[in-house]
Amino acid sequence: xxxxxxxxxxxxxxxxxxxxxxxxxxxxxxxxxxxxxxxxxxxxxxxxxxxxxxxxxxxxxxxxxxxxxxxxxxxxxxxxxxxxxxxxxxxxxxxxxxxxxxxxxxxxxxxxxxxxxxxxxxxxxxxxxxxxxxxxxxxxxxxxxxxxxxxxxxxxxxxxxxxxxxxxxxxxxxxxxxxxxxxxxxxxxxxxxxxxxxxxxxxxxxxxxxxxxxxxxxxxxxxxxxxxxxxxxxxxxxxxxxxxxxxxxxxxxxxxxxxxxxxxxxxxxxxxxxxxxxxxxxxxxxxxxxxxxxxxxxxxxxxxxxxxxxxxxxxxxxxxxxxxxxxxxxxxxxxxxxxxxxxxxxxxxxxxxxxxxxxxxxxxxxxxxxxxxxxxxxxxxxxxxxxxxxxxxxxxxxxxxxxxxxxxxxxxxxxxxxxxxxxxxxxxxxxxxxxxxxxxxxxxxxxxxxxxxxxxxxxxxxxxxxxxxxxxxxxxxxxxxxxxxxxxxxxxxxxxxxxxxxxxxxxxxxxxxxxxxxxxxxxxxxxxxxxxxxxxxxxxxxxxxxxxxxxxxxxxxxxxxxxxxxxxxxxxxxxxxxxxxxxxxxxxxxxxxxxxxxxxxxxxxxxxxxxxxxxxxxxxxxxxxxxxxxxxxxxxxxxxxxxxxxxxxxxxxxxxxxxxxxxxxxxxxxxxxxxxxxxxxxxxxxxxxxxxxxxxxxxxxxxxxxxxxxxxxxxxxxxxxxxxxxxxxxxxxxxxxxxxxxxxxxxxxxxxxxxxxxxxxxxxxxxxxxxxxxxxxxxxxxxxxxxxxxxxxxxxxxxxxxxxxxxxxxxxxxxxxxxxxxxxxxxxxxxxxxxxxxxxxxxxxxxxxxxxxxxxxxxxxxxxxxxxxxxxxxxxxxxxxxxxxxxxxxxxxxxxxxxxxxxxxxxxxxxxxxxxxxxxxxxxxxxxxxxxxxxxxxxxxx
Numbered sequence: 001x002x003x004x005x006x007x008x009x010x011x012x013x014x015x016x017x018x019x020x021x022x023x024x025x026x027x028x029x030x031x032x033x034x035x036x037x038x039x040x041x042x043x044x045x046x047x048x049x050x051x052x053x054x055x056x057x058x059x060x061x062x063x064x065x066x067x068x069x070x071x072x073x074x075x076x077x078x079x080x081x082x083x084x085x086x087x088x089x090x091x092x093x094x095x096x097x098x099x100x101x102x103x104x105x106x107x108x109x110x111x112x113x114x115x116x117x118x119x120x121x122x123x124x125x126x127x128x129x130x131x132x133x134x135x136x137x138x139x140x141x142x143x144x145x146x147x148x149x150x151x152x153x154x155x156x157x158x159x160x161x162x163x164x165x166x167x168x169x170x171x172x173x174x175x176x177x178x179x180x181x182x183x184x185x186x187x188x189x190x191x192x193x194x195x196x197x198x199x200x201x202x203x204x205x206x207x208x209x210x211x212x213x214x215x216x217x218x219x220x221x222x223x224x225x226x227x228x229x230x231x232x233x234x235x236x237x238x239x240x241x242x243x244x245x246x247x248x249x250x251x252x253x254x255x256x257x258x259x260x261x262x263x264x265x266x267x268x269x270x271x272x273x274x275x276x277x278x279x280x281x282x283x284x285x286x287x288x289x290x291x292x293x294x295x296x297x298x299x300x301x302x303x304x305x306x307x308x309x310x311x312x313x314x315x316x317x318x319x320x321x322x323x324x325x326x327x328x329x330x331x332x333x334x335x336x337x338x339x340x341x342x343x344x345x346x347x348x349x350x351x352x353x354x355x356x357x358x359x360x361x362x363x364x365x366x367x368x369x370x371x372x373x374x375x376x377x378x379x380x381x382x383x384x385x386x387x388x389x390x391x392x393x394x395x396x397x398x399x400x401x402x403x404x405x406x407x408x409x410x411x412x413x414x415x416x417x418x419x420x421x422x423x424x425x426x427x428x429x430x431x432x433x434x435x436x437x438x439x440x441x442x443x444x445x446x447x448x449x450x451x452x453x454x455x456x457x458x459x460x461x462x463x464x465x466x467x468x469x470x471x472x473x474x475x476x477x478x479x480x481x482x483x484x485x486x487x488x489x490x491x492x493x494x495x496x497x498x499x500x501x502x503x504x505x506x507x508x509x510x511x512x513x514x515x516x517x518x519x520x521x522x523x524x525x526x527x528x529x530x531x532x533x534x535x536x537x538x539x540x541x542x543x544x545x546x547x548x549x550x551x552x553x554x555x556x557x558x559x560x561x562x563x564x565x566x567x568x569x570x571x572x573x574x575x576x577x578x579x580x581x582x583x584x585x586x587x588x589x590x591x592x593x594x595x596x597x598x599x600x601x602x603x604x605x606x607x608x609x610x611x612x613x614x615x616x617x618x619x620x621x622x623x624x625x626x627x628x629x630x631x632x633x634x635x636x637x638x639x640x641x642x643x644x645x646x647x648x649x650x651x652x653x654x655x656x657x658x659x660x661x662x663x664x665x666x667x668x669x670x671x672x673x674x675x676x677x678x679x680x681x682x683x684x685x686x687x688x689x690x691x692x693x694x695x696x697x698x699x700x701x702x703x704x705x706x707x708x709x710x711x712x713x714x715x716x717x718x719x720x721x722x723x724x725x726x727x728x729x730x731x732x733x734x735x736x737x738x739x740x741x742x743x744x745x746x747x748x749x750x751x752x753x754x755x756x757x758x759x760x761x762x763x764x765x766x767x768x769x770x771x772x773x774x775x776x777x778x779x780x781x782x783x784x785x786x787x788x789x790x791x792x793x794x795x796x797x798x799x800x801x802x803x804x805x806x807x808x809x810x811x812x813x814x815x816x817x818x819x820x821x822x823x824x825x826x827x828x829x830x831x832x833x834x835x836x837x838x839x840x841x842x843x844x845x846x847x848x849x850x851x852x853x854x855x856x857x858x859x860x861x862x863x864x865x866x867x868x869x870x871x872x873x874x875x876x877x878x879x880x881x882x883x884x885x886x887x888x889x890x891x892x893x894x895x896x897x898x899x900x901x902x903x904x905x906x907x908x909x910x911x912x913x914x915x916x917x918x919x920x921x922x923x924x925x926x927x928x929x930x931x932x933x934x935x936x937x938x939x940x941x942x
Contacts, residue, residue, distance in 0.1 A: 002170055002212055003219055005186075005195045016172045016194060020210055025156030027174050027210065033141030041154040045214055060112040070104060077101050136387065137168050140208075157211040164393050164426070166645075167200040169214040177207035182427060199645030199667075203427025223621050223649040234637065234655065235349040235695070238769040239326065242702065246709065256717060325705075325745030326698055332750065337690045339683050340676050347656050347673035349698065351639065351691030352763055354656060355560065356631055357684065358624075359641040360567035361577055372421040373513055374540035374662055378485035379500050382537075383666065389488030396536045397426060399468040399518035401433045402454040417541060418516070440465065451475060455523065468520045473505045473538055476517035483535035490534060504538060513540035552681045553582045559688070560761035564614060566624050566650075571617030584614050595619025599626060606630055621649045628653050641684065643668055658684065685758070693753035695763055701748040703774045704826040708740060708819045710778065711785040715815065718790045727793055727808040728815060739854050740819050747823055747847030752840060773830045773897070780893045781825065781886060785818050788882060800878070805869040809859065813871060814882040816855050820848060821883035825890040832894050834887065 001010045010016075017027065025031045031041070064070065081097035136147050138160040145160065150168045153159065159168060161179060173179060173194040181200040186193050189207070196209050198218040215221060330349060334342040342348050375382040377392060400422045403415040422428040440455040451471035458464050469476060483493050483501075491497070508515040519533035556563055563583050565574050575592045578584040584592075592615035599622075601609065610630035616623070628650060631638055640647070640654035643664035648671050651657030657672040669675055676683050712733050719727070770778075789811055792800070796807040823844070828834045838844060862868040871879070 002172070002195060003222070005193070007192070007194075010172075010194075016175060016210055019172060019212060020156070023156035023210070023212070025158065025210065027158065027208070028140075029143035030140035030158035031142075031154065031156045033144070033146075038154065041156065045155060045217070060116045061108065064108045064111040070108065074104060077104060137165065153211055153214055155211055155214065159209045159211060160206075161202050161209055162206045163202055163204055163390055164388055165202045166387075167196050167198055167202070167209070169198050169211045170218040171196050171209040171211045171213075174208040174210060178205055179207045180204040180427065199648075199665075201427075204429075204432075220621075220645065220648065223625065224652055234353060235346045235698075235769075242769055246706070249710070249713075325701065325741060325749060329697065329701075329745060329749035330694065333690060333694045337687060339678050340674050340687055341661075342674050344656075344673040348687065348691045349694050350637070350656050351674075351688050352695030353637040354639045354688065354691075355636045356562045356564055356638045357556065357641065358564045358566045358628070358638060358650065358654070360565065360647075361569060361574065371417060371542055372539050373511075373542040374508060375537060376504055376540075377537040378483060378491075379497070379504065380486055381662075382486075383662070383664065386486070388486055389484075391488035392484045392486065392536065393426065395466075395484070395520055396518060397422065397428050397433065398437060398456060398466065399470060399520055399536055400428065401430065401437065402439070402452065402456065402468050403470065404430045404434075418539065438462070465523050466520050467523050467533075468518070469533060470516065470518050473508075473515035473517040474502075476519050476533070477501055477505070477535065479531055480519050480533045480535040482532075484537075493535065501535070501538070508538070508540035511540075511542075513542050515540055549681060550580075550582045552685055555685055555758060556681075556688075557582075559758045561688070562614075564616070566616045566619060566627065568619060568646075569617055571615060574615045574617045578615050591615075592617065595623030599623055607633065610634065621646055624650050625653055639684075642672070658687075689753055689757055692757045692763055693751070694749075696757070697749045697751050699763070699769065699771070699774065700751065700826045700829065701745055702770060703778055703829055704744050704748055704819070704823055705741070706770075707778050707781045707785075707822055707826075708737065708744075710782045711815070711818070712737065714782060714786040715789050718786055719793055722790060722794070727811050728789075732812045735858060736816050736819065739851055740816075743847040743851045743854075744819070744823055745847075747841075747844040748826060750841075750843040751827065752837070754837060771829065776893065776897060777825060777829055777890065780889060781818075781822055784886060784889050785815065788885075789815060802875075803869070806871070806875065809869045809871055810875055810879060813855070813859065813876070813879040817879050817883035818886055820851055820855075821886050823848065824887065830894075832891060832898075834890065 010019075013019075014021075020027050023031075024037075031037060077097055081094060085094060085097075136149055137153065138145050138147055139153070140146075140158040140160065150166075153168045157169075158174070159171070161167065167181070173189050173191075173196060175191050175194070177190075179189040179196075180187050180203050181189055181196070182203050183197075183200055186195075187203075189196060198214075198220050213219075213221075216225070327345070330345050334340075334345065334348055337348070340348075377388065377396070380386075382388065400418055403419055419428075419430070423430075436458070438457045440457050442454050451469055453467065453469045455465060455467050458466075469479070477498070481493055482490050483497065485491055493501075505515045516539045518536040518539075520536055521533050553563055565578050565583060567574055571592050571594055575584065578592070591609065591612045593609065593613055595616055595618055598606065598609065598613070598616060598619075606626075607630055610627060611634060613627070616627060619627075628638055628640075632655075637655045639656040639658055640650045641658045641660075642648070642651050643660055645665050645667055648668055651659065651668065651672050656674065658674050658676060659668050659672040661669070661675050661677045674687065676687070715728060716733075792811050792814065793807065796802050796810065797804060800807075800810075802810060824834045824838070827838065827844070828836060859868070859871065863870040
């Protein structure tokens with residue numbers, strides 16, 4: 001009955017009185033209120049916590065250990081310990097096993113930390129949203145009024161509501177009373193409409209409410225249960241799929257090594273001095289087979305070494321490197337972007353894939369020349385859900401109300417802005433205010449014409465008289481000797497408190513806000529001066545302009561992002577706003593629709609309609625969720641901008657929820673992914689650019705990391721299959737990955753944003769973390785590295801006139817330098833100029849230079865401790881040349897691909913300069929595409 005507002009059924013069962021009896025409550029006295037009754041009611045609404053909400057680091061540690069990959073690595077580690085200690089003794093035989101074990105431990109710990117961190121930072125669950133709320137309410141229990149927190153409101157409670165209160169639960173208004181709430185659909189709550197819902201705010205009147213449902217069982221809670229987000233973000237899902245794919249590839253490569261090794265044994269394709277057993281045409285006992293396997297495993301560079309040097313490298317490179325480096329990069333980017341606070345760590349990266357932004361008319365759209373950005377009472381910032389004393393609220397409203405009495409032709413725009421803000425936030429209705437108050441005299445101080453002062457009388461001018469002043473904050477502050485706190489208590493303004501107010505004013509001015517102050521005092525006659533005032537509050541106003549907002553909408557369109565206005569306001573009003581700001585083009589195939597109209601059409605028509613909607617008005621949260629569901633089914637990634645409690649279902653259902661720090665409710669901020677510190681669309685555009693840069697950098701890093709790990713697996717595969725051994729040891733492979741994984745991440749993941757990021761479509765809209773161009777680059781570089789290193793191993797001693805020991809060091813150093821130089825190729829996966837913008841990328845040079853210095857140090861240390869060969873300057877030059885050649889290989893590959901791309905795009909039979917058939921090669925452009933976007937689509941044809 002409450003959810004559907006079914007008044008007929010409610011009256012049929014006995015009305016509010018019957019509901020109170022069912023809940024064992026009394027409309028005059030409330031619930032009994034003794035401890036036994038309270039305990040029973042608390043237990044009735046208490047639900048068992050889901051296991052997902054109790055997950056901690058230990059849970060994820062067990063989950064990481066319970067993996068087939070970890071189990072396989074542990075088996076290899078045990079075998080490595082056993083055979084190496086058997087072969088070399090305990091003093092040196094444990095080295096390789098310890099390396100593998102450390103890799104396994106690192107994988108488990110890193111994965112557990114990353115998942116645990118994401119879980120703890122993730123947005124609050126539906127049940128958690130109703131806990132630990134600050135607002136307090138007055139209820140009747142056992143006939144006595146009590147003050148309780150919102151989280152302690154119980155079924156059957158009688159809540160005393162007054163102007164400015166937030167409705168703490170769903171319930172029914174006690175008959176014979178009347179309220180007005182900020183619900184656009186049904187603002188008047190009385191006997192004909194007694195239904196109250198959580199999150200509404202009382203704008204006028206007083207009354208008592210019978211609580212019928214709380215927390216997750218409210219209407220908002222039911223909507224949230226339908227709008228629960230996925231367990232992980234799109235970026236996390238893509239990384240998980242990539243990790244699974246690479247682990248499968250690593251196991252396949254390892255199995256191939258095993259097969260190739262046994263084929264060599266059977267076909268006798270070993271060196272003459274090999275001591276491998278010959279099984280052909282002979283029968284052997286079980287012990288003989290065991291001895292043969294032991295000889296294979298214990299031989300230098302045997303099968304076990306082949307397996308560990310490939311499998312552990314690939315697994316560690318992906319399972320350890322990617323999540324750790326990307327998690328650190330996301331954290332750094334979130335801290336770098338000072339205009340936001342990301343409560344969901346990977347939400348910034350998800351912003352790169354956004355194709356639609358849903359907002360209402362308050363979501364950063366500047367509707368008036370100046371807007372109230374900040375409100376302070378008693379030195380405290382006031383948000384939409386702040387509890388303000390009625391005494392202060394009425395006095396502040398009186399001060400704002402005098403602005404409406406100024407002649408319209410002389411009323412400045414700032415006054416209109418304040419009046420609009422008060423009407424929107426506090427429900428100030430000037431018609432009602434004028435009936436309650438009478439103007440007695442306007443006062444214009446001669447020394448400062450910026451101050452507006454008026455003497456008003458309550459009760460139509462016959463009641464108590466108050467002098468109200470409004471003007472520049474510093475000027476009004478000088479005239480104040482007292483101030484009201486948020487609870488309505490008058491306090492003396494000492495030196496310390498005056499300095500606090502001055503600090504607030506300076507903060508407003510430093511952010512470009514115009515600071516305005518309101519003050520008043522009670523007077524006995526008309527001769528009172530403007531001194532010894534009581535400070536009511538400070539307002540910070542920001543200058544806005546339609547001309548400033550429209551280019552931002554154009555930038556979104558250029559980037560392939562559609563702005564969609566969704567609100568409970570009238571469709572006609574929203575349509576005018578959308579036309580002014582350029583959300584709707586006059587000749588575009590777009591449509592404005594009501595929420596009920598969208599819900600009533602068939603499923604097939606609804607899907608078609610969703611793609612063309614630019615404005616949805618008169619919409620309830622259920623209608624908005626239906627629209628989001630249709631857009632998601634079409635493959636869109638959606639960001640929602642919402643500041644109010646009734647926006648929470650959309651914020652939870654969206655891929656990314658955005659809320660402004662100022663002007664938003666506390667529960668809205670807690671349920672969103674990103675809190676924006678500056679409330680405008682320009683900030684959203686900046687966050688979008690930051691997200692695209694981060695996503696693009698992740699792609700660059702993945703190309704670099706995949707090339708390195710695949711080469712680390714294929715080099716031992718090819719060298720062992722061809723020559724029966726690999727000159728690069730497992731420890732050397734681990735050194736390469738351990739050094740270049742973090743330094744490569746520093747170099748590529750921290751690349752600054754480029755100028756063209758917002759001039760093309762969303763890089764992640766295709767849901768593919770690895771593009772075709774990236775795969776081509778990975779394959780080309782992997783083939784080059786493996787073939788060249790195999791050639792050096794076979795021909796190096798003869799062609800290069802190097803000893804076997806020097807050849808081993810040259811191969812290892814060349815492999816390392818190939819990865820260092822490949823970082824340049826990874827910077828531009830699709831562009832020929834790989835050095836573009838490299839000068840301003842300081843972290844790239846830090847990572848590159850540090851890697852080279854560490855490699856030189858490692859070689860010197862290995863020469864001094866392990867007796868490895870020391871390279872001369874000529875040999876170092878050879879290794880550097882091997883790395884530099886990778887640049888030319890990358891250039892040649894991209895040029896060939898560009899030629900193929902132009903040949904495929906060019907229609908058969910066409911000649912240069914003939915563009916008559918060009919339209920057949922161009923994809924159908926989306927609605928409202930401009931020429932740069934069409935050209936971008938043409939450039940992506942393959």
